[in-house]
Amino acid sequence: MLERALAVALVATLLVGATLLPDARAQMADQSDFATTDLNDDGQVDREEYHRRMMDTMFFADDDGDGMLTPDELPDADPGVFQAADRNGDGMLSPEEFTDARFDDFDTADQDGNGTLSSAEVDAWR
Numbered sequence: 001m002l003e004r005a006l007a008v009a010l011v012a013t014l015l016v017g018a019t020l021l022p023d024a025r026a027q028m029a030d031q032s033d034f035a036t037t038d039l040n041d042d043g044q045v046d047r048e049e050y051h052r053r054m055m056d057t058m059f060f061a062d063d064d065g066d067g068m069l070t071p072d073e074l075p076d077a078d079p080g081v082f083q084a085a086d087r088n089g090d091g092m093l094s095p096e097e098f099t100d101a102r103f104d105d106f107d108t109a110d111q112d113g114n115g116t117l118s119s120a121e122v123d124a125w126r
C-alpha cells in the first residue's frame, strides 16, 4: 500500500508540471490528483488524459481569462523554460505552446514509447 501511495504521489508531481508550474504542483500533488487525471481508472495515464489535465492546469493558471499564459500568470516558471516553450516569441504561451512543452515531458517519461505513463515510468523519469 505504501509503495502504491508513493508511486501515485510521483505521478501527480509529473502531471501537474515539474518545470512550468512548481507552485501548482505543490498545491495539487496529492493522491486524488492521479485519480482525477487517470479518467478511465486503468492505472495508466494516456495522452488524452494528460492533455485534459494540461487544459485544466492552464485554465486555472490563466488569471485574466484571455486564453494565453504570461510570465505573470506563471510566477514560478523558470524564464528559460518559458522562453523555450514560447515558440513564436510573443511573450505568451498559447494552449498549443503550453501543451507542446508539457508533451515533451510526457515523451521523455514514456520510456517504452507505448503512449501511456505507468507509475514505474514516472518513477524512473524522476
Ligand SMILES: [Ca+2]
Pocket: 062, 063, 064, 065, 066, 067, 068, 069, 070, 073
Ligand atoms: Ca492570460
Ligand SMILES: [Ca+2]
Pocket: 086, 087, 088, 089, 090, 091, 092, 093, 094, 097
Ligand atoms: Ca507564444
Ligand SMILES: [Ca+2]
Pocket: 110, 111, 112, 113, 114, 115, 116, 117, 118, 121
Ligand atoms: Ca509507457
